[in-house]
Amino acid sequence: MEKFRAFAEFENFYGQFRPLTPYGRVYREGRRFFTDAAALKTEYDLTAAIGTLLAANRHKADKLRFHLRNIPAVELSPEALNSAAGLFLARKFLINISEAFKLLPAPLRSRFGARWATPDLLALLNKGGAGEAFHIADAYDAALPDERAAIAACDKALKILREKKLKSLRERWGLDFTDRDFLVVDEKAAAKFSGAQELFLEPFDGTHVTVKPVYGADYMETVSERDYLRGREAELEAAAVKRLAAAVAAERKNLEAYAGAIEKIDVAAERARLAAEFKLTRPLIHKYPSPVRLTRARFLPLEARLAEGGLKYTPLTAVFSRRVNVIYGSNMGGKTVALKTLAFTQLLAQSGFFTPAAAFETCLFDGAAFIGGGEMETAGGLSGFGLEMNDFVAAHGRLKDGSLLLIMDEFARTTNSEEAAALLSAILEDLGGKTAAVAFLATHFSGLKAGKTAASFKMRGFDTAAFNDYFSGRAACGLDEKLKMINKFMRYELLQGGEGEEARDAIKIAGILGVAKAIIKRAQDFMEDKK
Helix, strand or coil: CCHHHHHHHHHHHHHCCCCHHHHHHHHHHHHHCCHHHHHHHHHHHHHHHHHHHHHHHHHHHHHHHHHHCCCCCCCCCCHHHHHHHHHHHHHHHHHHHHHHHCCCHHHHHHHCCCCCCCCHHHHHHCCCCCCCCCCHHHHHHHHHHHHHHHHHHHHHHHHHHHHHHHHHEEEEHCHHHHHHHHEEEEEEHHHCCCCCEEEEECCCCCCCCEEEECHHHHHHHHHHHHHHHHHHHHHHHHHHHHHHHHHHHCCCCHHHHHHHHHHHHHHHHHHHHHHHHHHHHHHHECCCCCCCEEEEECCCHHHHHHHHCCCCCCCCCEEEECCEEEECCCCCCCHHHHHHHHHHHHHHHCCCEEEECEEEEEECEEEEEEECCCCCEEECCECCCHHHHHHHHHHHHHHHHCCCEEEEEECCCCCHHHHHHHHHHHHHHHHHHCCCCCEEEECCCEEEEEEECEEEEEEEEEEEEHHHHHHHHHCCCCCHHHHHHCCCCCEEEEEEEECCCCCCCHHHHHHCCCCCCHHHHHHHHHHHHCC
């Protein structure tokens, strides 16, 4: 499947699928591939429903995104909950969950399983703060107000004692400890402080000493009392945290249900956003096996690249009624793009997304495999051809486990054409007899014997007449302009038929790209000699 995804450049699109919640992001990492029609229908239905809602109300869409973005992941273990930080996350989770649920009408909440069932828990946690804040409030224990009042009284007394002491030190010794815990004084100047019981001196370096206030017994007794009270307060807070943690843990099932519902809402809303942004439409899924129909299907990665270069893009319209399909055509004629469009659109459909096509009808496959590009790889001492054969053996073995969409791009092109054509013909004939296989092969080899069950197609190819009419008398141009000309006159339509027809565009394209005219003329002579 990884090679199939890579061939389809699926990550180019999937990287733009960005759920806002940690639960949606976990779903994203799963890269689910649906093989159950009922489950996939549910995904499509939720995407359509929430897309309709959000498209009709921009303000509501923005609010939903705000609350989804602010939902944290909540750890429901006793260790995580038994802290103010854990309770803060639980409260933040509940606040944003409740607000997100409110934005959906009741019928849609029901479809997402978004049933709000913990108003009392949220009210309890709301006693600990407003907005993003949370603390163990007085309301959580009847003894807390008295303890905190006593601590506040100690703080006030300590402030008075400190200010009184610092005033005395300024008046008697000329030392200003305002906003300071100590002073660094020249050793000679500090000699006069020697023996002063209200000051503590200690060496700082060879020529200076540190001078600190000595606040006295009353101050230290008050500090001791405050420490005792603070210990009592901490015990009460810990007991309150334990009770709150127990209250949250008691609603574990509801919180887990919220997480499941918000994952669905998040994922569906993000799919709906992508559907609106890229003009995607809902696929129509039939029972396997069924024809695959694409109407103006767009391979989004290529469409974007061509747009950047100012080149036209031709969507793919095709009907594949048979299980084995061979696409003939020349290099640069669009065969690979046709396969990529099919693979990309099928992957989107079976990943729960709407598809970039005016219409897309297909069936579900239990798996998908891609074979091709072997000359670019080596592994374990195998050549490119060896890797392709290895991949084919693996894919062929998967047919006993369920239906398989098999896409082969220029399969066996790294060996001699006679043997390659024979091998491909045998493989296509074999796949035609396997009811679990639906295969698409793009090749420049002509006249493969694929069997009566296979369908053949060809790319329309290069429009020589239009090119000659346009190019006659024009000066030579650079590579970018040459590529634009190839794009301008290459007809990427996929036509029914093509058995036995040989691709004849390579020499023309070589000439456009700058191969010497003498070489092109000689190549054309060789072609004539072969007829």
